[in-house]
Amino acid sequence: MFEQSGVLTSRQAIEQLGRSGLRRRLDRSQWRRICSGVVLTHNGPLTAGQALWVAVLLAGPTALLAGLTAAREGGLRFTGSGPIRILVDSDQQYPDLRRRLPLDMPAVVVHRTGVLPDDDRQVGxxxxxxxxxxxVDAAAWARSDDEARAIIAAGCQQRRVAPAEILAVLERMQRTRRRQLIRATAVDADGGATALSEIDFIRLCRRHQLPLPDLQQRRRDRSGRLRYLDAYWRQWRLQVEVDGAHHMDVREWAADMRRQNDVWIAGDRILRFPAFLIRSRPEEVVDQVRAALRAAGWPG
Structure with a gap:
């Protein structure tokens, strides 16, 4: 019972205690009946981990946590909330959970799949x-293309997955929703872009036929510290830095200025853009990058 966070099917409880033992604990309110077929080994509210067990046990023998639910259990940090996502084999019959879930349970969405090889299963x-x-599933089920790209980028940026692993899953899932978008995002991440803002920047370069920079290039500053350049055109000695919201902090701002001065002293040009500008005013970003490249000798 401890391996399931104190959530048991009625059959499991009867195997451990017998019918009379289970009935006695429920009658004395020592345990709580969650719904038909599932009990909780205390009478308090469900924890987040117990809610996951309730969803899996109700969905049937082939049920797995899936999508963002599974990714977060694997350590992914991603903002926002949503239902518990469950994946079951396409030929499995599962009950209508809407009538069985207790009031203190989050919503549960069950998806069917005919493609679930052993490589796509994680022991947990x-x-x-x-x-x-x-x-891949979370991106396919996302509310928008932007959210789908953010999910893939977050997994790669946080080193929870290698882009090649994303591409391998897509090879097995030829009909998944947003397949081309997911693939393009993983390919960009494989090229060195780790944050969604960097991936957006590379897409801009491709769309406007600018030369593609090297991404996440390692370089030591004047103090000997190893730095990573967001984008660098070595031939024209031009750097582009894409600043997230944390760069607005005073301490980050001062450190950024010191690094920018080091770049100038070393003889490189540097452009800096806030991440929101790449999405909200991409033409302005492209114009400045193009002008900087031409000033550095790019024929255009």
């Missing part, structure tokens, strides 16, 4: 899909 408590499969 509860069982879940692998990180790569979880991210």
């Amino acid at each position: 408590r509860p069982m879940r899909t692998s990180m790569a499969r979880s991210l």
Whole structure:
């Protein structure tokens, strides 16, 4: 029972205690009946981990945590909330959960799949899909293309998955939703872009036929510290830095200025853009990058 966070099917409880033992604990309110077929080994509210077990046990023997639910269980940090996502084999019959879930349970969405090889299964408590499969499914089920790209980028940026693993899952899932978008995002991440803002920047370069920079290039500053350049055109000695919101902090701002001065002293040009500008005013970003490249000798 401890391996399931104190959530048991009625059959499991009867095997451990017998019918009379289970009935006695429920009658004395020592345990709580969650719904038909599932009990909780205390009478308090469900924890987040127990809610996952309830969803998996109700969905049937092939059920796995999936999508963002599984990815978060695997360590992914991603903002926002949503239902518990469950994946089951396409030929499995599962009950209508809407009538069985208690009031203190989050919503549960069950998806069917005919493609679930062993490589896409991750041993865990509860069982879940692998990180790569979880991210691909989460991107396919996302509310928008932007959210889908952010999910894939977050998995790669946080080193929870390698882009090649995403591409391997896509090879097995030829009909998944947003397949081309997921693939393009993983390919960009494989090229060195780790944050969504960097991936957006590379897409801008491609769309406007600018030369593609090297991404996440390692370089030591004047103090000997190893730095990573967001984008660098070595031939024209031009750097582009894409600043997230944390760069607005005073301490980050001062450190950024010191690094920018070091770049200038070393003889490189540097452009800096806030991440929101790449999405909200991409033409302005492209114009400045093009002008800087031409000033550095790019024929255009």
